[in-house]
Amino acid sequence: MNAVNYCNGVLDSQGGSRLSAPTRRERLRTSTLSEIKDEARRLLVIGGPDAISLRAIAREMGMTAPAIYRYFESLDALVEALAGDLYIEMSEIVAAAKHGAGDDPVAQIKAMARAFRDWSVAHPAEFALILGSPQPGIVAFQESCDEADHPGVEFGRPFMETINALWLRERYPTPPRSLMEERLAAHLEPLRASHGEEVPIEVAWAFLSGWSRLYGLVSMEVFHHLRWAVSDPGALFEMELHAYVDQFTGHSDKS
């Protein structure tokens, strides 16, 4: 699961990473810590983000609520830590889909987009927690975080790399370069800081454009915001996915 929390209120009794083997106490501690998060996720899945409560977690674990404050500095800190784990879980699934899709960048993009949608539809509560409306408490928490450590960086990486490969192979059509330079270039510092200063603006554009389309479709489907218009959002998703990649290949691809 690789839960490198990027910014958190996870209490660490022993200051940072170990060199020597973990003591018995440390093993117990990490096990309790992940049991808390497991229970939190169970509650999340059953009743949504608001259903995560310290008292319910403790009850289920045969503890009392204040004990959890030995592990997380607040409920918000726990939820934020869980969100970080879930973001990484999702990113790893997307990355795995890429690696299982052969060498063709277009096939890789399709595989990643479908993996993202499949995960999101299968895990609506988790999706809501990491990519839905942020809770004010969590937001206050994130204020103290470095954007460069945001899990979104790792999530975006396989997309960026694939699109970059695509761009190197053949120059797909984009908006006029002058327009992109003028409107977009000045606002890409975060992306450049985390993915390299030399990323071509055409790659950044294709990623941002594609990711926002992907997010919009999946988010609407997961949140049922298109029920009034469309009965099978999955079909719309496939149409749009094809439209998006056809933009790269210049022809229609059926796969």
Next chain:
Amino acid sequence: MNAVNYCNGVLDSQGGSRLSAPTRRERLRTSTLSEIKDEARRLLVIGGPDAISLRAIAREMGMTAPAIYRYFESLDALVEALAGDLYIEMSEIVAAAKHGAGDDPVAQIKAMARAFRDWSVAHPAEFALILGSPQPGIVAFQESCDEADHPGVEFGRPFMETINALWLRERYPTPPRSLMEERLAAHLEPLRASHGEEVPIEVAWAFLSGWSRLYGLVSMEVFHHLRWAVSDPGALFEMELHAYVDQFTGHSDKS
């Protein structure tokens, strides 16, 4: 504000719409009812959807919480009613932007998209309530609702009409008609039921594609999900808006 609640737990002591003039009691009732919703919105704006509480509303109004049950059957019902009002408010602002944009459909689409983004960015809490992650309680409430009365229908109307005008004027490029017929046509019953059986599939496609892109961009901006990549989502929005409408005109438009 035109608050025709499409499905609600608003208690109506006097069964439906009046013919004769409202009595004194009825006037007091409607005034209290909207004062409750005003106060609920104030709390929403300050602290997000979770900050809406019956006790806080009552406290601010100089009442006690159980009194509110004379007006709404539960907190969820109140929140759902508020969400309905806000959806309509947003729809009216978008529709007004269209009417203030002259006769050119492309200009109208730009005006509506910008009005939607402006409203959303200016009202993040309201946006979260109506277009963010649904709260389980509210969802349970909506189960008993008719999709055909969903406020999204009216929200979509000016978009659908404008795109229809565009399609009648000139046949813009779309995915192959066969693909749309095969993948999309079968799943458009809700849209057809509310916007007419005869709506061309190219219009439905352009609307759904455009709306999901618009929603994705604005939602990401409002929820700060792109902070790790882009420092000014508004610039990305303008780029994408131009890319979207250029698809209709076939050339690049600067306005």
Next chain:
DNA sequence: TTAGGAGAATGAACGCCGTTAACTATTGCA
């Protein structure tokens, strides 16, 4: 004009919740 009933609001209570503080039991190390 007045009696009665409908409507509006209250207070108390139940069981949730996060969080704090004071306290106890346990563990592991010097």
Next chain:
DNA sequence: TGCAATAGTTAACGGCGTTCATTCTCCTAA
């Protein structure tokens, strides 16, 4: 073996939605 760090407890505070029995007020029908 003793002591300090660690893990856990109980009790309490204030906030929450909701229910129930009760009170007050206003309108209407006799």
